[in-house]
Amino acid sequence: MSGEQYVRRNLERPEMLRLLALMAAESSAPDHRAHEWFRDRYERTIGLLAVAVRRDQDEGRISNARDPRASPGPWRPCGTGSSSSGSSIRDATSSRR
Template sequence: MTTARGRYAKGRQRREQILDTALEVFATGGFHASSTKEIARRVGVSEPTLFHYFGSKQALLVAVLQARDERSAAARAEPGAGPEALLETVRDNGSEPGLVRLYAVTSAEATDPGHAAHDWFARRYDRLRTALAAELEPGAGPGADPGADPGAGA
């Protein structure tokens, strides 16, 4: 007999498998040229099963982008890590040109407010802009006192 916890863990694993496969397929062929049938086939599930986890191809795309961001070097960086975290992200991106292309094309398409990823990209860029601005503030960075007045002693 399978416990509820066992089914839940299997569901999480299946969801991760779908995300990983979709990332590979989207990064290789692009979002528009990729099919959910191909993703489902590679995972070994039916297309309706794929849509059980992700209601649409667009929702799957947003989940793929979000999962990739959560796994990126930037997401693993400690607050105040400085430019080193950004450089690590650039190095990571250099090893995944298909993914960079997917981000670039999708972010351009998502400027349309009706695009499925519009809100996700708007929130993402707002977070990035805020984090970069904080890193670039005078007195910010590794070892800085977050409560210090940047104009003190000037």
């Protein structure tokens, strides 16, 4: 499943996103039964995103100025201040409102 397909599927099922967010928040306490699972899921997700960011850096779609595993911040395509594709997750979510 592509990233775009994943986002679109999640936009079609907002109740599942709410459930995931609620469970993640509840499991933030270290003694919660799901704490380790959510922590591991977060680490896997960051790893996958870092690979994708590095690929986009290597292909020149986004700046190489940042380490992909560093703290999150604004990511911008090379030489521009906006999305190179003309669309974004924000665009997709605003159209659902």
